[in-house]
Amino acid sequence: MNADSSAARVSFKLPVGGGFLNASATLPGGHTTLTQLLPVIQNLENAIVARVGEEAEQAGSPISCRAGCGACCRQMVPVSFFEADALAHWFEALPENRRAELERRFHSALLALREAGVIENLVSDGWTADEESATRLAIDYFHAGVACPFLENESCSIHPIRPLSCREYLVTSPPDLCSDPSVNQVAGVQLPIKLSRVLFAFGQRLAQDRPxxxxxxxLMAWREGGRNPGDYVSGTGEEVLLQFLKQVTEIYPNTNENSQPVEMPAGH
Ligand code: SF4
Incomplete structure (x- = not known):
């Protein structure tokens, strides 16, 4: 496959839990960045979440997350630089009145978080020092009760392109309990693989710092700051996918100890 080749369909296996997820994807043609590969990564995440949902159902504890429940959208949501980049491009293409509306929402949310005393801690590096500081900040953030600016009528207004972190937050406990996750009654579902973490790892290397x-x-400030990952991870679609899958196995080396972690056909 060369840089000018058109989109290619590939199949591969990803170890998830005790088995494999058979996945296939249509890769972008030509020079591709990790940001451009996001639709493939989002579909892969959806497949992992669906598999975990099936397993939870079979175990008698179905996922209780439903459309119209936005309780978890008052938490601090981490977005990888690549997703932030994609959202910035999406934002630029919106009609002017919708852009202005979203900018107002972000501005109001930031003011509310500042009034709650959260912003100062968020912009300082102190909370990244250890788990305890990060947990404290997460709880303070949630208790401020400030909804994500993308939440409208308790539903995500960017559902198809929402961050991976949002896709990964799943519970089996009654939705009411999510109104305060800090009381430890929420039964969260542990995903065997969180693809958000994989993108964060690339981001750590790119920014040379945590997190x-x-x-x-x-997101708006990040967009205006022009911190764009650009070509940081790039190549043909297949090369970028392989870099991504390699990073998956580096972060989750023991996902399936007896098996080849990733298999891709050599030609397509
Ligand atoms: S992006 Fe959507 S799902 Fe994620 S926190 Fe915001 S409203 Fe909720």
Missing amino acids: GWVPVIF
Whole structure:
């Protein structure tokens, strides 16, 4: 496959839990960045979440997350630089009145978080020092009760392109309990693989610091700051996918110890 080739269909296996997820994807043609590969990664994440949902149902504890429940959308949502980049491009293409509306929403949310005393901690590096500081910030953020600016009528207004972190937050407990996750009654579902973490790892290397992501609430500032990952991870679609899958196996080396972690056909 060369840089000018058209879109290619590939199939591969990803170890998930005790088995494999058979996945296939149509890769972008030509020179591709990790940002451009996001639709493939989002579909892969959806497949992982669906598999986990099936397993939870079979175990008698179905996922209780439903459309119209936005309780978890008051948490601090980490967005990888690549997703922030894609959302910035999406934002630029919106009609002017919708852009202005969203900018107002982000501005109001930032003011509310500042009044709650959260912003100062968020912009300082202190909360990244250890798990305890990060947990404290997450709880303070949630208790401020500020909804994600993309939440409208308790539903995500960007559902098809929402961040991976949002896709990965699943619970089996009654939705009411999510009104305060800090009381430890929420039964969260542990995903065997979180693809958000894979993108954060690329972000850490790109930014040369922790945490390698940006809180969704800072999306507008991030966009204006022009911190664009650009060609940081790029090549043909297949090369970028292979880099991504290699990073998956580096972060999750023991997902399936007896098996080849990733298999891709050599030609397409
Ligand atoms: S992006 Fe959507 S799903 Fe994620 S926190 Fe915001 S409203 Fe909720």
